[in-house]
Amino acid sequence: MKDIVVGIDIGGTITKIGLVTKDGQCLRQNSFRTRDFPVFREFLQNIKTHVEKLQDEYFEPVNILGFGVGAPNASYHRGTLEYPANLAWKGVTPFVEEFQKLYDVPIKITNDANVAALGEMIYGNAKGMKDFIVITLGTGLGSGIVANGELIMGHDGFAGELGHFAVVDEGRLTGLGVKGGLEAYVSATGLKRTIMHMLGYYREDSRFRSIAFNDLHGEEISKAAEEGDFIALKAFDYTGEILGRALANFVTFSQPEAIFLLGGLASSGKLIFEPTIKYMEENLITVYRGKVKLLPSGMEEKNSAILGAAALGWKDIL
């Protein structure tokens, strides 16, 4: 009999589920498309189906001690999802209250990037760090902020919504209506929007002149940039400029030792890291210059969100 916590990462596109032991071993994991379940109760029922399947698949019986969940716009204090920009469930969804009807064990939820930050602190590259920021780059942009060795939760449990941090005057709208909000520029969707902007702004040829917005994918943009596509290179430089400027502002707030980038866009490697570091440094005041590390996540991409979510559950239980 293995004691485990179920770690769940709810993303705008994919929901991931894993059975995780106390020492951070993910025994089994699975995933499904979040948007296939626009009715919230059916979404929860589907999680249950998946969890039972994972339990059945494992070669010995597993004992579920609790759940840890990461989701966009989740309130740790209230156990709710509130006005998520990138999910189908509108308004306020009482996640913990509803899920508790299916499982009578402790269930903890927080925003998906907080969960990533916990994972990074316990299992990843932030081991031993007391001040750092994790930026998750998916469909949108999430953030988890650690200061004095503790996750900043906020008065209402909603700290770290840096996707809606305004970074360009009168700029692009985010899904929540913030003008010039960071995730409208720095995310999978933001990069696609920047490709469109660059196609309009420049006259140069590009493979993207024959691809429609809806057919564009992030990996293609990385690939094109690596092959020297003018528009793709401009798009990465601009994305790094916007992110670098925003990070310089974040530093004036909490002066982190390091900032971690993870998720799809981060896996573009130096295409995104190099311009971001350059523009961040240009915008830092002397006292911060050369002191803030920009690092990739130290966790295996596929498991980081699950392990982080499970860490939230384990933290609560232990």
Add this chain to the structure above:
Amino acid sequence: MKDIVVGIDIGGTITKIGLVTKDGQCLRQNSFRTRDFPVFREFLQNIKTHVEKLQDEYFEPVNILGFGVGAPNASYHRGTLEYPANLAWKGVTPFVEEFQKLYDVPIKITNDANVAALGEMIYGNAKGMKDFIVITLGTGLGSGIVANGELIMGHDGFAGELGHFAVVDEGRLTGLGVKGGLEAYVSATGLKRTIMHMLGYYREDSRFRSIAFNDLHGEEISKAAEEGDFIALKAFDYTGEILGRALANFVTFSQPEAIFLLGGLASSGKLIFEPTIKYMEENLITVYRGKVKLLPSGMEEKNSAILGAAALGWKDIL
């Protein structure tokens, strides 16, 4: 024999010194002009002279247990002042190391707004709050950020330099060269710069058309606005817009329960509070709207900085 900590607030214009008991009573206080001492050792010697004078003046002997100091651009971890924009001492000044030559008791230093935040938490309007931000509006703009009940210090002791938070694209330069930095707009100096901008932008008459920049003072601008001066009213509205937008961004970071304004500009009352609240709310995402209080400091203006600085010293001793 009274046990006290000496609280010292070093501002761009005035340095304040006070003898403070454990329960926050300021027995005696004094002040002098910071800029009269461009040589750092003479500045420290002058502090010593003032402290001895205050000790002599008090009717019973006082025993100095330690010092708590608030100053712009101070590092708590290193005990230094580093590249302050509004002080005469350039580069890195080893404050604690030098001061320790004059006094062999514990000496703690942090940025002046951190000190104000500590004071607000212990003696002021933030009693019982775990998440709040203090914005000090003097010659420049300082900030102290409390999250999870703790001051955010930063990896290097330099968190909370929000005066250099960039808020306007390609905007005015701060003393440290940040384009569009907050304190270039929201501070005594910033308000004067905005008066100049408005005199250039509008054609309306104003009492400020016959006053030179160097002869302008903050209190006059408040007075003019209260009397309906068009340019002064525009200047306050614009200052509130810039501050409100910045505060909305700060909320996405740490979601404070309250933001406190203190210092000269804050004493303009509703002239600054009303537009700031309006523009902050306009720029908040739904989940934060109507939840963040903008409040005046709960401490008597003249003593808040001294009491906060002393609190830092007492915190260390107890």
